[in-house]
Amino acid sequence: MTAxxxxxxxxxxxxxxxxxxxxGDAIEGALNDASYAVDWVKNGLTxxxxxxxxxxxLVLLDLGLPGKDGLDVLDSIRARNNPVPLLIITARDNLxxxxxxxxxxxxxxxxxxxxxxxxxxxxxxxxxxxxxxxxSVLDNGVVALDLxxxxxxxxxxxxxxLSSREFALLQALLIRPGAILSRSELEDRLYGWGNExxxxxxxxxxxxxxxxxxxHVIKNVRGMGWMVSKSA
Amino acid sequence: xDGFKKRLSxxxxxxxxxxxxxxxxxxxxxxxIFAFVSAFDEAxxxxxxxxxxxxxxxxxxxMSLRYxxxxxxxxxxxxxxxxxxxxxxxxxALGNDDAMxxxxxxxxxxxxxxTLNVTGEDFRVLVKTTSRGERIVVAQETGIRNKEARESxxxxxxxxxxxxxxxxxxxxxxxRKLFRPIATLSADIDGRDEQALHPIDDHHLPTEVRPFVVAxxxxxxxxxxxxxxxxxxxxxxxxxxxxxxTALSLQAERLAxxxxxxxxxxxxxxxKQGIERSRKLIDQLLALATAQSGSNRPQAAVSVHEVxxxxxxxxxxxxxxxxLDIGVESVEDVRVIINEMDLVVLVKNLxxxxxxxxxxxxxxxxxxxxxxxxxxxxVKDSGPGISLEEQTRVFDAFYRSLGTEEAGSGLGLSIVxxxxxxxxxxxxxxxxxxxxxxxxxxxxxxxxAKD
Numbered sequence: 293m294t295a296x297x298x299x300x301x302x303x304x305x306x307x308x309x310x311x312x313x314x315x316g317d318a319i320e321g322a323l324n325d326a327s328y329a330v331d332w333v334k335n336g337l338t339x340x341x342x343x344x345x346x347x348x349x350l351v352l353l354d355l356g357l358p359g360k361d362g363l364d365v366l367d368s369i370r371a372r373n374n375p376v377p378l379l380i381i382t383a384r385d386n387l388x389x390x391x392x393x394x395x396x397x398x399x400x401x402x403x404x405x406x407x408x409x410x411x412x413x414x415x416x417x418x419x420x421x422x423x424x425x426x427x428s429v430l431d432n433g434v435v436a437l438d439l440x441x442x443x444x445x446x447x448x449x450x451x452x453x454l455s456s457r458e459f460a461l462l463q464a465l466l467i468r469p470g471a472i473l474s475r476s477e478l479e480d481r482l483y484g485w486g487n488e489x490x491x492x493x494x495x496x497x498x499x500x501x502x503x504x505x506x507x508h509v510i511k512n513v514r515g516m517g518w519m520v521s522k523s524a
Numbered sequence: 525x526d527g528f529k530k531r532l533s534x535x536x537x538x539x540x541x542x543x544x545x546x547x548x549x550x551x552x553x554x555x556x557i558f559a560f561v562s563a564f565d566e567a568x569x570x571x572x573x574x575x576x577x578x579x580x581x582x583x584x585x586x587m588s589l590r591y592x593x594x595x596x597x598x599x600x601x602x603x604x605x606x607x608x609x610x611x612x613x614x615x616x617a618l619g620n621d622d623a624m625x626x627x628x629x630x631x632x633x634x635x636x637x638x639t640l641n642v643t644g645e646d647f648r649v650l651v652k653t654t655s656r657g658e659r660i661v662v663a664q665e666t667g668i669r670n671k672e673a674r675e676s677x678x679x680x681x682x683x684x685x686x687x688x689x690x691x692x693x694x695x696x697x698x699x700r701k702l703f704r705p706i707a708t709l710s711a712d713i714d715g716r717d718e719q720a721l722h723p724i725d726d727h728h729l730p731t732e733v734r735p736f737v738v739a740x741x742x743x744x745x746x747x748x749x750x751x752x753x754x755x756x757x758x759x760x761x762x763x764x765x766x767x768x769x770t771a772l773s774l775q776a777e778r779l780a781x782x783x784x785x786x787x788x789x790x791x792x793x794x795x796k797q798g799i800e801r802s803r804k805l806i807d808q809l810l811a812l813a814t815a816q817s818g819s820n821r822p823q824a825a826v827s828v829h830e831v832x833x834x835x836x837x838x839x840x841x842x843x844x845x846x847x848l849d850i851g852v853e854s855v856e857d858v859r860v861i862i863n864e865m866d867l868v869v870l871v872k873n874l875x876x877x878x879x880x881x882x883x884x885x886x887x888x889x890x891x892x893x894x895x896x897x898x899x900x901x902x903v904k905d906s907g908p909g910i911s912l913e914e915q916t917r918v919f920d921a922f923y924r925s926l927g928t929e930e931a932g933s934g935l936g937l938s939i940v941x942x943x944x945x946x947x948x949x950x951x952x953x954x955x956x957x958x959x960x961x962x963x964x965x966x967x968x969x970x971x972x973a974k975d
Binding site for chain 2: 312314315317318319321322325383385404405406407408409470471472474511513514515516517519521522
């Protein structure tokens with residue numbers, strides 16, 4: 293059902309900067325399992341020299357590093373105009389650190405403890421964004437939407453044709469699976485600003501989508517709006 | 525009586541009032557007795573002077589005496605009259621009745637004042653020899669003299685009788701007023717919640733109390749420091765636990781991906797659940813430590829529906845697993861003044877609790893409503909609810925309702941309470957179904973943002 297991992301095209305090289313041996317070991321192993329090539333360094337200075345000598349597709353950076361703090365390492369990387377995609381993994385969950393990290397040029401921020409599945413998903417998302425290759429399929433594990441052919445697929449039915457409005461609505465929901473979109477937000481995305489919208493247009497479209505794809509595909513949250521679930 | 529003695533020795537205020545009152549009473553009694561006696565003597569002296577004046581008048585005017593016979597003179601009062609007669613006539617007096625003059629005074633009396641008993645009644649008597657050589661007697665009954673003297677003496681007591689109760693009231697009031705700052709202070713300290721450890725303002729306090737307040741302030745400071753250290757310890761400990769927890773859960777996850785026999789895989793599940801539970805506990809401990817820390821987080825106008833949406837997006841997978849019908853009842857969104865993260869954590873813990881304790885297929889409703897100046901957030905579930913006896917205890921850390929098999933951290937409501945206390949919000953627990961006392965309904969009152 294899930295599309296083949298797009299990184300299989302060529303080997304991706306990851307720089308893992310993590311001082312905790314157990315965590316580093318687990319992440320390195322998991323990344324190897326997912327067929328990434330991993331270089332694991334345990335402090336900031338080694339990380340910087342590794343980046344100078346080798347091309348990496350992604351950096352996983354812990355913040356609490358001995359010697360040079362992770363945020364300083366981030367500053368140094370960006371100061372050298374190195375655009376390498378970078379994901380922070382840290383035990384610090386306060387808002388200040390998070391904002392400093394993202395403002396400092398990190399592409400995402402993952403708080404420990406996290407699950408490997410989540411780490412891999414975030415890595416894929418960052419690589420996708422930074423790679424500039426617009427993904428042609430949106431997929432949440434329940435429904436996949438081909439953005440080119442505008443066909444939707446579920447476990448039970450493949451390549452279901454959708455009307456342009458149905459497609460727009462499902463696309464809006466699939467951009468961020470798990471996010472709840474209210475009726476007015478969906479209307480804005482379907483019809484643009486200021487257009488006259490029939491009062492139950494959104495309900496009508498959702499009814500249609502559920503009939504075609506199954507009622508479990510789009511979930512209603514009473515009083516809030518609609519969503520598609522985050523990876524099943 | 526013993527109770528009063530104890531109160532007397534315990535209370536400076538009572539001791540002061542009672543001592544001052546007693547002192548006033550004693551002074552008033554002594555002064556009263558003195559005033560009474562001197563007024564009494566004064567009155568007698570004046571009356572003696574009157575007798576002397578009558579005698580002098582008689583002598584100077586060369587009057588002669590004629591005793592009234594038979595008819596009484598109008599307006600005459602036998603008791604108060606002043607009698608004048610020749611001393612020699614005493615021997616010719618008829619008898620025993622003081623109504624009939626002359627009276628039988630002994631003829632041997634010397635000149636001057638004396639008190640005599642004549643015809644069974646006491647008389648004050650002045651004997652004088654006139655310039656013509658006659659000896660006259662000027663007399664008055666002592667009964668009436670004493671009565672008048674007493675009356676005048678009582679009148680001199682009157683100011684004391686009025687002054688005494690007035691002074692008592694003034695003293696009592698004064699003492700109470702002087703002690704009022706202390707009463708206000710103790711009420712103020714008493715009304716504080718356990719997080720409020722700021723120093724007491726000693727500006728308007730009497731100098732006698734100030735050293736005491738300064739000492740209390742020093743104590744408060746030490747308590748605040750030690751509480752702070754304790755909180756930091758909890759936060760640091762939870763923080764430090766995160767890394768090994770992460771390592772543990774990552775390793776378990778990798779283990780799950782390897783080939784293994786079925787029994788091993790079966791045992792991996794509880795292991796992963798245990799790790800997940802520990803992870804949650806650490807998160808909650810950190811959240812509680814953060815919520816209890818005194819640091820003031822910036823507040824802003826926060827949309828309640830937006831927070832509901834964020835929390836629902838987070839927790840919907842949990843609710844879906846239990847097939848719970850979860851939704852927002854209120855149509856109108858309201859903005860409240862609070863730190864956004866605080867409100868997210870508060871709502872998240874309430875909703876997490878509701879999901880945990882609502883049985884499969886149950887229903888959970890979120891709502892927000894504006895009531896005048898305040899905003900009421902409500903989370904209602906169709907679970908068993910919390911009995912009245914337990915309602916005060918569920919906010920204690922690690923308290924869990926009896927008979928629940930839920931693997932919660934026992935910190936959720938403590939976190940909610942800590943955030944509410946810091947944000948100045950009130951929480952009330954109730955029942956969703958008031959008639960059958962079932963279903964938990966948590967109401968939280970917050971300050972509304974200005975439109």
